[in-house]
Structures are given as structure tokens and as C-alpha cells.
Amino acid sequence: MDTSSIPGLELMQIADVVAREKSIDREEVIIAMEEAIQKAGRSKYGNDRDIRAMIDRKTGSIHLERWTEVVEEVENDETQMTVTEGTKHQVGLGEFLRQPLPPIEFGRIAAQTAKQVISQKVREAERARQYQEYKDRVGEVVIGTVKRAESYSITVDLGRAEGVIRRDQMIPRENFNQGDRVRAYIVDVREEPRGPQIFLSRAANEFMAKLFVQEVPEIYDGIIEIKAVAREPGSRAKISVVSRDSSIDPVGACVGLRGSRVQAVVGELQGEKIEIIPFSEDPVTFIVNALAPAEVAKVVVDEVAGRVEVVVPDEQLSLAIGRRGQNVRLASQLTGWYIDILTEAEESERRQEEFKTRSTRFIEALNIDDVIAHLLVAEGFVSVEDIAATSIFELSTIQGFDEDIATELNNRAVEFVEAETVRIEGELTRLNVKDDLKEAEYLSLQMVLTLAENSILCLDDLAELDSEELLGFLGEHGLEDEAAAGEIIMAARAHWFADEETPTDDSEADASPDAG
Numbered sequence: 477m478d479t480s481s482i483p484g485l486e487l488m489q490i491a492d493v494v495a496r497e498k499s500i501d502r503e504e505v506i507i508a509m510e511e512a513i514q515k516a517g518r519s520k521y522g523n524d525r526d527i528r529a530m531i532d533r534k535t536g537s538i539h540l541e542r543w544t545e546v547v548e549e550v551e552n553d554e555t556q557m558t559v560t561e562g563t564k565h566q567v568g569l570g571e572f573l574r575q576p577l578p579p580i581e582f583g584r585i586a587a588q589t590a591k592q593v594i595s596q597k598v599r600e601a602e603r604a605r606q607y608q609e610y611k612d613r614v615g616e617v618v619i620g621t622v623k624r625a626e627s628y629s630i631t632v633d634l635g636r637a638e639g640v641i642r643r644d645q646m647i648p649r650e651n652f653n654q655g656d657r658v659r660a661y662i663v664d665v666r667e668e669p670r671g672p673q674i675f676l677s678r679a680a681n682e683f684m685a686k687l688f689v690q691e692v693p694e695i696y697d698g699i700i701e702i703k704a705v706a707r708e709p710g711s712r713a714k715i716s717v718v719s720r721d722s723s724i725d726p727v728g729a730c731v732g733l734r735g736s737r738v739q740a741v742v743g744e745l746q747g748e749k750i751e752i753i754p755f756s757e758d759p760v761t762f763i764v765n766a767l768a769p770a771e772v773a774k775v776v777v778d779e780v781a782g783r784v785e786v787v788v789p790d791e792q793l794s795l796a797i798g799r800r801g802q803n804v805r806l807a808s809q810l811t812g813w814y815i816d817i818l819t820e821a822e823e824s825e826r827r828q829e830e831f832k833t834r835s836t837r838f839i840e841a842l843n844i845d846d847v848i849a850h851l852l853v854a855e856g857f858v859s860v861e862d863i864a865a866t867s868i869f870e871l872s873t874i875q876g877f878d879e880d881i882a883t884e885l886n887n888r889a890v891e892f893v894e895a896e897t898v899r900i901e902g903e904l905t906r907l908n909v910k911d912d913l914k915e916a917e918y919l920s921l922q923m924v925l926t927l928a929e930n931s932i933l934c935l936d937d938l939a940e941l942d943s944e945e946l947l948g949f950l951g952e953h954g955l956e957d958e959a960a961a962g963e964i965i966m967a968a969r970a971h972w973f974a975d976e977e978t979p980t981d982d983s984e985a986d987a988s989p990d991a992g
Contacts, residue, residue, distance in 0.1 A: 488536040499636055500605050506531055508596075513538060521577060524554040540577040546570065606637040607672035610665045617686045618676070622656045632658055637674055645677035647710040647746050659744060661686060681705040684713060684750075687741045692730050694719075700726045703755040706809035710746050714766060714806045718755040727752045759784075759813065766807035770796035773820060781957040783814045787823045814959065834858065842888045851876055852885075858954075860896075864889035900925050910934035917967040918960075923953050939968040 491509065495502040513529035517540050521527055526543040544555060546562030546569050559569050567573045620632035620639060630652050632639045641660055652658055660676035661683035667673075677683055685702050694700040700719050707713040719726040730752045731738050738750055756762040760775045763784055774787035788796045796817050797804050808815045818826070831853050838849040841860045855874055857863055863871070863885060871882035900921045904914060907928045912935040914924055930949050932938055938946075943961040955961060 486536070488533075500602055506533065513540070517577065522554065524552070526555045527577070538579060540579060542575045542577055544573040544575070546573065603672050606674070607665065607667055610637060610662070610672070610674050614662050614665055615682065615686075616662050617659060617683065617690070618662060619657060619659050622652045622654055622658055625652050625654055630658070632660065632676060634674070639674040639676040641676045641678060645675075645679050647678050647748070649710060650678075650746050678745075679707070679709040681707050684715065684741065684745065684748075687744055688715065688730060688737075691737045691740050692732070694724060694726075694729045699724060700729055704810050704812075706806040707748070708802060708806065710748055712749045712751075712802055712806060713745075714751045714753055714810045716753040716755040716762070716766070716810055727754055753810065759811070763807065763811050763813060763815065766810050767796055767803065767815070770803065772796075774823070777813075778957075781814075781960050782812075783816065783957055783959075785816050785818060785823075787818050787820055790819045790821055793817065793819050814957070838863075841892050842885065844885070844888075847876075848881070848885075860889050860892050864893045897921060904928060908933060913938060916964075918964045920953070923950055923955075926950060926953065935968050935971065939965060939972065941965060 491502055491505040494500075494505045510529045510531055513531075514527055517527040517529060518525065521542065526545075528541050528543055530539045530541070531537070532539070544557050546559055546567050547556045548559060548569065550556045550558055557573065562568065562571070562573065565573050618634055618639070620634040622630055623633040623638065624631040627643070629640055629642045630646070632641060639660065639662070641658075645663070658678075660678050661680050662674060663677045663680060664675045665672060666675070682705070684707060685705050688702060689695050692700065695702060695717075699721050700717055703716045703718055705713065705715045715730075717726040717730055719729070729737075732740075738752065742748060742750055751768065753762075753765050753768065756765065759777060763775060763786065764772045767786065770788055770792045772786055772788055776785040776787075778784070786796070795803070798806075804815050804817055831850075834853045834857075835846060835849040838844060838852055838857075838860070839846060842849075842863075851874060852863065857866075866886070868879065868882045868886050871877060871885055872879045874882075877885075903925055904921075909924065909928045910933060913919075913927070913933065914921070916924070916935060916938060919927075927938065927949055932941070932949070941949075943958045943965065946961040946965060947955060947958065950961075955964075
């Protein structure tokens with residue numbers, strides 16, 4: 477038996493063990509060993525030289541060689557030679573002269589260096605394997621063991637990888653110690669300089685949704701669908717569900733017998749109070765359901781602004797809003813609507829004030845008595861422009877009006893609007909208001925005049941405002957919603973981004989006198 481082959485066979489056995497323990501390819505371990513031997517070889521024969529090591533995959537024998545490339549013009553004597561020299565060794569241009577070197581004896585330092593190189597390469601291969609294994613598992617719930625617990629995060633051993641739960645992704649007031657079992661949702665898997673990172677969460681809305689999928693077979697089978705989730709982790713949550721089978725109650729299925737299914741989720745989420753809401757395609761019904769347990773008396777929907785005004789009995793106000801506004805906030809997140817809560821008394825007072833303001837506006841603008849003004853307001857007219865735009869036939873159908881009254885009202889409204897337009901345009905000219913502001917999206921001439929009176933004279937002036945400032949200027953014109961104000965400002969800023977995206981002609985730039 478050839479004893480010289482034993483070290484080689486041992487090398488192959490080590491490669492097999494490392495590959496098996498780290499769950500990486502055996503070839504990657506052998507390549508790491510070759511790089512370690514190369515590093516030791518360069519330390520002995522010269523770091524500037526191209527020293528390469530090859531390990532025989534069958535016998536494990538090590539071959540060390542010096543490689544020299546044949547080039548037309550030598551730039552590095554240590555790694556290159558001329559064509560003339562190459563011809564002497566029967567090596568052509570672009571080829572390498574491979575010169576065998578005697579095997580090296582690993583000293584203590586060389587062996588330590590080789591071990592570090594192998595360990596680093598094995599770690600890199602292990603991280604690459606982890607990334608490939610977990611990059612497509614975003615959205616899954618995994619179970620692991622706490623490896624390290626720190627004040628800002630915990631590291632979770634997932635078996636073949638490690639995940640991280642940052643403090644802001646944990647449920648408030650929950651603490652984990654080393655060795656604890658923990659369940660979490662994979663939020664993201666990213667390659668970073670220190671290696672692939674698996675980010676986990678227990679605070680994400682999706683985590684609660686996935687727990688219900690695990691506990692409720694009807695959700696897993698697709699009979700019941702989770703439409704939306706709103707959470708304040710560790711405190712309270714609302715989840716809306718709908719059934720594709722009319723014979724199955726989605727809320728009852730999620731609650732389970734004596735609350736067994738929902739309690740299993742509550743237990744995992746540290747006692748978080750969960751309300752299961754039946755979903756409805758009708759936004760009013762859905763909003764009423766979402767505000768439970770509060771009772772709702774009236775709902776007014778503004779679809780353009782994405783805003784809902786909900787009126788509740790006086791004694792239901794605190795229940796509808798919830799502690800620190802939690803109930804209405806979660807209902808708003810769940811439904812996607814901005815919800816404004818009013819009591820019946822507040823709503824009545826507001827309506828009376830609006831009624832009075834609009835009536836006064838019509839009395840002054842159209843020179844009519846309060847009875848006719850009240851009838852117009854009761855019919856839903858908001859401005860004189862609305863009356864001017866309404867046909868005489870439609871006006872005559874209002875109870876108490878005839879064709880003569882309708883004609884006179886329409887004529888007065890048209891005259892007022894025309895006169896007002898002339899007046900406003902004259903004021904805008906006097907104030908030097910730019911055309912771009914006059915033509916701005918979503919703004920009436922009255923709004924533009926109010927802005928001009930507050931030194932907003934062009935589109936750029938409008939674009940530099942924030943939502944709160946714009947609401948302050950235009951509140952008297954009925955602009956009350958912050959989202960609508962933000963939309964006006966973003967429309968005013970649109971030309972900024974259009975200018976940035978204008979492509980530059982490189983050829984023209986190169987031809988300019990300033991070009992280098």
C-alpha cells in the first residue's frame with residue numbers, strides 16, 4: 477500500500493465532513509483548500525508570483541505550480557515572459573508556462589493562515605447557500621430558537637440559517653431569552669456586505685394574517701379570504717374577512733368553537749385583542765362594521781376626497797373613537813377611508829351653521845329673500861355657480877318655484893358669476909398673478925384670488941407651500957381635507973420633476989463652447 481496517498485485521502489475525508497456539516501457543495505470546500513495552499517505557496521516562493529495549487533479530486537494529492545504567461549510586451553517579470561522566451565519552452569502567445577514546485581511543509585503560521593482562508597471561504601459559501609435557500613421564502617412564517625437577545629434586536633437560529641428581529645418589529649413589552657422558541661414572519665432577505673440577512677417580524681400585519689391561515693382551515697383552503705388587517709401590535713387589531721361560500725359564516729369560522737381558533741392567535745400575539753370584521757363591498761356597510769362595537773347613526777361619504785363623516789349618538793362617541801383614538805384609527809386603516817367622527821349634536825350644529833352661511837351668501841349675491849335662499853340650500857345648492865349651471869327646467873321643479881322664478885334666479889346667477897369673474901380677473905391683473913397659477917389644476921378663480929391676496933402669485937409659490945398652509949388659506953372655500961390639499965400642491969410641483977426628467981443631448985453638450 478502506498479502510504480504517501482494517506483494524507484490525500486484524509487484531505488478528501490475532511491472536505492466531505494465540512495461539506496456535510498455546513499450543507500455546502502464539496503467542490504466549494506476543495507476550492508477553498510486550494511486557495512489556502514496557494515496563499516501559503518506565495519508566502520514561500522514570492523507573493524508577486526502566480527502560484528497555483530491543484531488538489532486531485534480522487535486521490536487528494538496536491539500539485540503546486542508557478543504559472544508564467546507569454547505576452548508580446550512584458551509588464552511584470554514575475555508573472556510574464558516574452559514570446560521569444562516562451563518559444564524556448566514550446567509555449568505560444570497567450571499560453572502559460574506551468575512549472576512544478578516542490579511541495580511545501582506547513583509551518584505553524586502557514587497552517588494557521590490556511591485554516592483562516594478555508595474558514596472564510598466556507599463561511600462565504602454557507603452564506604450564499606442561505607441566500608439561495610431563503611430569498612424565495614419571503615412571506616413565510618418560520619420557527620426558530622433565540623441565539624442572542626440584545627436590547628435592539630434578537631438573533632434567531634433557524635436551523636440552517638440565522639434571522640434577525642429588530643426591536644421595532646417585535647411586539648411591545650415582550651422579552652425573549654437565549655434558548656426560547658420564537659415564531660416570526662420573513663419580511664425580507666437581502667444580500668449585504670456582511671453576508672445575506674434574513675429580516676423577521678412579529679409586528680407586521682402579515683404575521684397575524686399568516687397565523688389565521690395556520691389556525692383556520694377554511695382560509696388555507698381559500699373558502700374564506702382575509703381582505704385587510706390593521707394592527708397596533710400587542711394592543712388591538714382588526715381583521716376583515718369574507719366567505720366565498722354563502723353557507724359558511726367567515727367570522728364564526730375564524731373565531732372557532734368557543735373561541736378556540738382566535739384564542740390560539742391571541743396567545744401567540746401576547747394577548748393582543750383581535751376583532752374579526754365581516755367585509756362588505758359597500759363602503760358604508762364596511763365602515764359601520766369596522767367601527768364596532770360602536771353604533772353608527774349616519775354615514776356621509778365623500779368619494780372624491782376619500783373621506784367619510786360618521787355620526788354617532790352622543791353616548792357612543794368615546795366608544796367610536798376608542799382609547800387614544802385607537803378604534804377609529806384601526807377602522808380607518810382597515811377600510812382605507814379617512815373617518816371623521818361627530819356626535820349627533822355636533823353634526824346638527826354644523827349643518828345649521830352651513831345652512832346659515834349658504835343662505836346668507838345667496839341672499840347677498842342674488843338679492844332674494846330668506847325663504848327662497850333656504851329652499852335653494854335645502855335642495856343642495858352650495859354656490860351661485862351651481863345655480864348658474866343649472867337649467868331653468870330643473871330649477872322650476874323645486875317645490876315652491878315656477879318657471880318665472882326659475883328664469884329670474886338663473887339670470888341673476890349668470891349675471892353675478894360673469895360680474896364676479898370680471899372683477900376677479902381685474903384683481904388678478906392688478907396683483908400681477910402669473911398665468912400658470914390662474915390655470916393651476918383644482919383651483920377656482922376665487923381660490924386663486926385668495927392666494928394672490930396672501931402673496932402667492934405663481935405656480936412655484938404654490939408648490940412651496942405645505943398642506944397645512946394651503947388649508948389655512950383656502951379653508952373658506954371649502955378645502956378642509958389634508959389629502960386634497962396635498963394633491964393640489966403635488967400637481968403644482970409636477971413641472972419641477974418634468975424639468976428634471978428632460979433628456980440631455982450628449983452630442984450637443986460635447987459640441988458646446990464650454991465642453992472640455
